Amino acid sequence: MTQLAWLIPVFPLVGFLVISLGNKILPKQFSGVFASLTVLASFILSLAIFLQSPETGETVFVFDWIKSGGLSIPVSFLIDHISLTMLLIVTGVGFLIHVYSIGYMKEDEGYSRFFSYLNLFVFFMLLLVMGSNYIVMFAGWEGVGLCSYLLIGFWFKNTEYNNAANKAFIMNRIGDLGFLLGIILIYVTFGSVSFDDVFSAAKTLPDNQPVITAITLLLFVGAMGKSAQIPLYTWLPDAMAGPTPVSALIHAATMVTAGIYMVVRSNILYSISPFTLEVVSIIGMATALFAATIAMVQTDIKKVLAYSTVSQLGYMFVALGVGAYSTALFHVTTHAFFKALLFLAAGSVIHAMSGEQDVRKMGGLRKKLPITFAVFAIGTMAISGVPPFAGFFSKDEILARAWTQSPVLFFFLAVTSVLTAIYMFRVFFLTFYGTFRGTHDQEHHLHESPPSMTIPLVVLAILSTVGGFLGLPTVFSEHHFFGDFLKSSLSTPGTMLQSEASHTFEWTLIGVSIITLAGIIFWAFNHFVKKHRIPAIQETEFKPVAKLLYNKYYIDEIYQSTFVKPLYSISNFFWKIVDNSIVDGLVNGVSKSVVWAGQTIRLVQTGNVGFYIFAMVFGIIAMLLYNLVF
């Protein structure tokens, strides 16, 4: 069965080809259904392989890709428990989002184009998580970047959206350069880019090798770009310009977790460079806190969710930084469930509000959109860490692991956790409680979404509710299903995986978090619903701190003046002085001389056989003289 794994990425690729090539012939409705079916097929195959559960990793060879001298790069797939986990997330959540999009994108003129991009994205994402060497992974990595760009700028008639797409692409490019340099350094160091070779060679290396630290840092730069960490995070909030299903699939559930997947995949390298792990956890912690504070005052429902994604990704990096790789992947999984749910539910709200995304204009939607309300509530509780919803278990585990490593990390994560609950319940209450604040027209149009949208929502809501039971903490159960499942594929030395927090600590943590959450929910309800504290419309009415947060610490403006503007003036110099006069002059000169030479040599071709033979004889005599006489 595992040998059939090569089919998994083929299905969506076929979907992409059929839909994009048959765009003009095929009926419009066909593309949505077909695209969903291809992803479903991949999901079923992944599930079948998962149920068969090969004990150790198995490599599925597909074809020789590049073969040159000592370098041999096959396209082959590594099917182990890490990639199986990602496969199930990508195809499973991917399928639900495809189904949701059938309803969401129904009125759009780019309906078929949308689905072809979406299928292409799933193909590249599968390549990324299945590749058995860094080059195939990189191909997938670049591919998802491309699809992300195409989908952010999906409504390409809007200049602002195009700018957002460009920003995402350029920011990612900086990270990709780091990743690429990392791969090159891996090849130089180990003489191979295949996971098998590199990791088995790395196992024998001692800790703290400078070259391994360099490799891991470079790979991490790649992860910072793709997974939106400080300082390369600013593209993700802007990426919300894309259609909402895209935000759910690419910018919440799958692509942005590629960085985490890559670090988990390279866990051996990271485990032998403690310095990098420290960097990872510090950046993760800073990002988590920083993004959470910005989310506190945002009023665009998707922006809040975007910053919360950045913040949750920070959490995952902290987990990686403390060596809790399976915990990080556990949070990736639960996050995929509840964040996809929240985005899709937000999409349902936006759909009902005729495109309005500002929470200040919503309110009281609970009665008009009962299903959306219920699932959004579940999502909010899951992300805030209300037991027994999914987020509680994975977050709790990260907190516990952070505690064993350093109380400082723990403290900041706990603060972030509190902030998360506050901003999520703020959005929740502002959207669904109180009175409606939109225009009369909008109120008239309010409606619950069609079943193609609500069914995926309900499925995701169920997953967000029970998903956490995959990894019960040790106080509840001897058996940590998720951790045990991944153990065979994580070849990190045992000590790092076994540092567990004590039971007393776990109980305290659970108790304190329940009490805090109850307090937050009560306060938020009181503040936003009872007292009608709606955020101000005018920016001038903000207090200084809120203003700073509302403007996202002016990071975009700082980047603009420190990087973009100087870059523009340098480019201007190179363009006007170096390129226009020096380079162009040289190039034109060379091309002119080539044309002149062509014109001259052409004249030798007279068409006269006598002359030809004369020229040949001349050549022959020259050759013989050169070789025999001199």
Add this chain to the structure above:
Amino acid sequence: MTTLIVLSALGLVCLFSEILGFRKLLHPIVLIGLLASFVTNLMDWNNGAHLFNEMVVIDNYSVAFMGLMIGITFIWCLMSPDFFTEPSSETDHFALIVFALIGTMVMVTFANMIMLFLGIEILSIALYILAGSHKTKLSSNEAALKYFLMGSFATGFLLFGIALIYGATGSFNLAAISSMISEHHEQNSVMIVAGILMMMIALAFKVSAAPFHFWAPDVYQGAPTVITAFMSTVVKTAAFAAFYRLFIHTFSASPAIWAPTLMIISGLTILVGNITAVYQTNFKRMLAYSSISHAGYMVLAILAMNQSASSSLMFYATAYSISSITAFAILLLVSHQTGSDEIRSFNGLAKQNPFLSAVTLVAMLSLAGIPPTAGFFAKYYIFSAAIQNGYLGLVLIAILGSLIGVFYYFRIIIALFKSESEEKEIKVNTLFRVLLLVTSLAALALGIAPGMLAGLI
């Protein structure tokens, strides 16, 4: 060996079809015969043999090249039905093509100088006639005569070279000559040096390397387009396979004699081919010069003389033949329907016929050596093989040549997207559609997964 017998039988069947009156069935019969010979050829894979008192040797090298040439001939037969519908000469044309193919088979399996000579002559005589097969056209007649005059001149050198080498070593057998040269340290004997140089001159003529390339542009342009297509793909591949076999199997012990001269030939060919092509406005003539420049690159494989050289030559020949046959098929369509082979005829094709311009694009990119097409890896492999043997300077010239090459291949691509259209719609029938699609996909597949073919032999 069965392959050669099957093809010879096929040739005879072609000749008899006129008398026995089944001329109409000839096209399918030839196609089936080619398929059959392709299959029998494949059965020799990893199943080599020495035959006829060491006259012929079959190994994986010969099987790979024979497979390539039979395959290209098959495609060629499909794309040139018009050429065969001329009733008076239909049978001759088929028979001549099959005999030419037999000549190429002999050229890649020879283990004896005599067989090399026979192979080249079987091929050349058929080609002289084919080049003049447009009997009523003056240019076709001129091409045939020029080709014959200069070809026989070159053949003289080949024979003279063989005679000199026989004089020095007393043998026609490649293995015996090779051991004589290396054992008896007769590298400096005038007869050996002159003999090797003479044979090199003859083979350089056959592959159209400078300064023995003068016949190529005139003959390529004058001959019927289908014949030009055959010459610049199958014939060129065969000539290179023979060139490589002779020099690597026989003269590799004494590269000092021929490598410096061959190096100059290679550099000169690349520069002359590419630079002259820049100035051409006629598509067919441009392809002729492009074919000369590709010969220059392929000479690099002979100079490389290492493990990867033969497979890189094979890869290059495949990539070049596939893209070149695509280009000629396109030229056939365009010139047939617009009545001219000028580059101008391609103006505005992208709007009229997106399919045709897409395959043109792939063929041009592949010929120019731009990824993700086969041409890129073909150049990459051949350059890296040459660099391994220390020909860095020559490879730099080759890269320079490729840069110049981009100019004239892109001239076609630019023409495709020009707005001024001649408003003459070009129709592509289903057969051509399928053929062009298959060859273009093959060029792309080899560019995306070159590992499929590289390292085969």
